[in-house]
Amino acid sequence: MPRCSTLCLMLFVPLFGFLAWSAWQAQGPALDNPGVGAERETCSPCHSDFAESHAESAHRGLSCSLCHARADEHRKAQDPSKVLPVVDFRAESCGVCHRFQYETYFMSEAGTPGQFGGTPADPQAHPKTKDFPLYNKIVAGHGFTKEYNEDRSHKFILRDHIDVKRPKNAACLNCKATPVAYYWGRQWKGVTLVESAKWEDVIARIPKEMLDYGASCTQCHDPHGARLRVINKGLEAAIAERGVNPYWPEKNARRFEDADSQQKAILVCAQCHVEYVCGPGADKQVRFVFSWRKVRDLDDYYRKAFNYQQDWVHSLLNEPLIKSQHPETELFWESKYERAGASCVTCHMPKVTFNGRQVTSHWLVSPLRYIDRHLNQQSLGAFPCAQCHTVTPEVLRAQVLRVQQHVNAAQQRVQQALSESIDAIAAAKQASQQGTPVDGALLQRAVQLHQWAHVRWENLAVSENSMGFHNPEEVFRELNEALDYARQAQMLALQATNRAARAPTAR
Ligand code: HEC
Ligand code: HEC
Ligand code: HEC
Ligand code: HEC
Ligand code: HEC
Ligand code: HEC
Ligand code: HEC
16 A cells, blocks of 8 residues: 655645646636535544535635545545544645745844844844843843843744753743644643643654744644634633633623634734743742733732742742743733734734735734835835824834833833842841841832832833833833832832831831
8 A cells, every 4th residue: 555655745745736726826716626525525424523614614625635645545444543644734735825925924034123123143142131131130040041032033933942041841832833732632643742741752743844933824724714713722721711802891702713803813923922821830830821911910810820839939039920921912902003903913914915916924023124125115015004004104113113212211210120129128138037137027018019010021021022012001101110119119128127127126
């Protein structure tokens, strides 16, 4: 019985794909091909859900075996579960027909169009400490002090995770590799994908073609229904608990399928561009949970849900703090852009004309890169902002940088205040250890104020990647509070030592 090896698949799938694509270019998609319908009927008895969504979709003209080689042998086998067809997660399997989306998805052009962020050619040469010089003190003892660089493009999602010098665990791979996100909680190639799975075991099962990009087309597109979807189980659980957008009651559908198109286009990105708890916490328990909350609600939630043990213990303070991940989605909620109807896709995946058709650019990058290409009349140029703005691209571009500079000035003051609050609290604790009387209640209050200041700055200024652009009003308000909390923390820590020294009997 002839078996098709990976190599043969790499030759044949593109060939079939090319033929199908050529036919479709010539006469439009053969959507209701009777041969495909007949084949689908043979699968339906055992796979009715897939067959149904396929029958109604733009993919209904594509035979199942086009994507699932050996499907025929599988179907006819005595025990179909012993002769499984091929399941292909590689972007290449879609790219044969969707060339434009495939090629733009893998674009990666080094450069920093603004003052912050950008796509570094060499991430090692762009540590985050360039923009945040006191960062390693403020997160002392956390893995991020070992290495934390400016991010690169989607072409390197998994590669940059593999190469980074930080502890890794299998749960992280939910946002780095599509097969892991898809099968999470189930068996995959003989390994059970749960928090306790070994990272190395999971990595070893990822197709080698996917080792750089990890996240494939099917992260956002259902291959059977040919429509947007989400597969991240952390996100699915968060939606089930709090809805698709907990901060917009009118739009807060309870299922992805019931969300409107704007919310769907936010949710596909929210599979990864959110704050989540992932990996071992201060108490060594391994978790994978989306908080699905704005920064103002985070501290309270983590105290209640995890007793504040979800992240790590600061090595100078000897107190637990929150270490946030990239909360682009949570910051975007309530922004003027969101309320005006924009989604992440509006600005980061503009529509462009290619071969006379309107298509979606899949180059996930700073919108300034699209604006610059538009101004230079280069291919892939776009000015998606024109949907809402009437000013010229030059004026709007300059205004983006101005907003970011103001946010940067505000965050620098908080950074300094956090550093001084750490010094004051650490000094009070040291004094206490050396026998100097210290007012414990005041010091405890100082620690809490520091925790509140810390999460606001670290989450919104450092971990969030737009330097405030996505929602400057919220960032200014929270940084303003953070500055006040950090200075109060510093003052109370000083008072805790002084007051207790003046009136030792009062304790
Ligand atoms: C008689 C029942 C039956 C029929 C008919 C059948 N399958 Fe299956 N299929 C199965 C079983 C059983 C499995 C294994 C499920 C599991 O392990 O969870 C499976 C698994 C699969 C998988 C997943 C393989 C993997 O590695 O996870 C694909 C893809 C698949 N079938 C496609 C098809 C297609 C396409 C057809 C029609 C051409 C078809 N099947 C017809 C029973 C069937
Ligand atoms: C455009 C390519 C494509 C076509 C056409 C296609 N599939 Fe799939 N199928 C996939 C991919 C990719 C997966 C991996 C799971 C996922 O991404 O949803 C998959 C997974 C499956 C699975 C396993 C799901 C699981 O959770 O283990 C079954 C069963 C299946 N397909 C059946 C079918 C049947 C039946 C048809 C035809 C009616 C079909 N597929 C047509 C791409 C395709
Ligand atoms: C053999 C060619 C072929 C392959 C392989 C293929 N597609 Fe398609 N796809 C088509 C055709 C034909 C259409 C319908 C015409 C169109 O909308 O451009 C389509 C439509 C789509 C659409 C748009 C649906 C809409 O409503 O506009 C999406 C999204 C899509 N495919 C995603 C994928 C993904 C993801 C994969 C890989 C798992 C894939 N396709 C593999 C041929 C293919
Ligand atoms: C991060 C999510 C994401 C990933 C990954 C992704 N897409 Fe898309 N794709 C989208 C969104 C969003 C749209 C626009 C859909 C809309 O406007 O309804 C889209 C649209 C499409 C369309 C419809 C035609 C068009 O250009 O508007 C096709 C076909 C498509 N994508 C194919 C692919 C292929 C092939 C890949 C992998 C190389 C891929 N996509 C990866 C989010 C994604
Ligand atoms: C599977 C997880 C995942 C999904 C889904 C995802 N992203 Fe990303 N994104 C990442 C990771 C991880 C990086 C950093 C990659 C690196 O450092 O190698 C990144 C980087 C980026 C960057 C910076 C690129 C650069 O060149 O600096 C932008 C912009 C971006 N994503 C936008 C989006 C948008 C918009 C969506 C939704 C349409 C989206 N992403 C969906 C994981 C994801
Ligand atoms: C109104 C337009 C707009 C919308 C909507 C938008 N962004 Fe952005 N985004 C920007 C701008 C402008 C920047 C700053 C780019 C720069 O500094 O080069 C940015 C920066 C980013 C970056 C960092 C890029 C880099 O170069 O490092 C990521 C990641 C990102 N956005 C993701 C998202 C996600 C996810 C969403 C949806 C929740 C979203 N954006 C919604 C305009 C937008
Ligand atoms: C869906 C509509 C929409 C889109 C698309 C949009 N914006 Fe806006 N933008 C707004 C609204 C609403 C305001 C607030 C206007 C006002 O207050 O009059 C705004 C304000 C701004 C401001 C001033 C911000 C401040 O805080 O001072 C800048 C800068 C800006 N937008 C840049 C952009 C850029 C760059 C893009 C494209 C990448 C873009 N916008 C796309 C709706 C949009």
